[in-house]
Structure formats: C-alpha cells, structure tokens
Amino acid sequence: MSRKLYVITGPSGAGIGEIVRALFEARRDLVPVTPLTARKRKDGEQDGVGFYFYDLEGWNALKEAGDLLETTEFAGNDYGTSRRLVEEQLAAGRNVLLNLSVERAAQVKRSMPEAVCVYVEPSPAVLRERYRRIARSEFEVSVRMEEAARQRALAGFCDRFLNSDEIGAAAAAFEALLDS
DSSP, rough: OOEEEEEOOOOOTHHHHHHHHHHHHOOOSEEEOOOOSSSSOOOOOOBBBBEEOOOOOHHHHHHTTTTTEEEEEETTTTEEEEHHHHHHHTTTOOOOEEEOOOHHHHHHHHTTTEEEEEEEEHHHHHHHHHHHHHHSSHHHHHHHHHHHHHHHGGGOOOEEEEEEESSHHHHHHHHHHHHH
C-alpha cells in the first residue's frame, strides 16, 4: 500500500481537533509532522516538541532549499511544514496527516499535488449552533459564519469534503478514506 500525505482543513468549529485525535488514536500508520517556526522559544519549550525552532538565517536557508511545503506569518513570526520531514515519514511507510488552515492547505497542494486534501465542515445549522455555544454575541456568530463561508469558497482545491455534524461519523469516513 502506498503512503500518502493527507491534509485536513476547515473552519473553526468543524471538530477537526477531535477528528484528528480519534484518527491518531486509531491508526498506527498515520503520523503528524512537527511544524517549524522562526520564532524564539518560550521558557520550557524544547526543540522538536511542538515546534522545531530556527533563527532567521536558518529559516531563510530552508526557504532557499525549497524545504518548506507551506508557510505563514502570524504575529510577526514565521511558521511552516518541512517537505523533508514529510517525505521521511512517507518513505518509512507511514501516512502523514497535517491539520492546516485552508490557505496553508492550498500551499501544500501546490507544492505536492499528490497530497489528499480533505475539507471538513458541519451543516450550517450545526456550525451556527456550535458558534453560539462559544460566542459572546450574535455579532460574533455572524462574523464566524462569514469566515466559514470565506474558507469554504477557497476550498475548491480540496479532493474530498466531509460533513462533521457527527464527529465520530466524520472520523470514520476519514479512516475509510485512508483505507481506500
């Protein structure tokens, strides 16, 4: 069985974190890849646990070498995924699962067209209800729903779309995808 890179993406509230946890618990042939960052380590952080840390010179060397499948900048810090680390896991006979924003998932798909990108989202009614449980106002619910619609509109590059009204069913559907 050939091994693949899978990317799971979708809006906040889709239940992706729960789906990913269920998949990693159920599958020994599925692994994450530790992301990279060019930010300074916080007290107590260890290289390779949570992130691999690089200084700006090292980060730029990774970029020049073409080792970054995707990158993003947040709060003045760079983050990304290493092509080398992904390819090492694939060569070792493991499937790789990355949990990324839609924009970052699109970068991976451009860098590795063979990656299987899966967009996960519940029905609008379920998503709205999930947002109502965490939002402080109806305005916030509306803003979150607009952001979910924006992300959905960008997800045309995705290979599969999964409904996550029921998290367990979505995890089972993703697992079936791994076995197909």
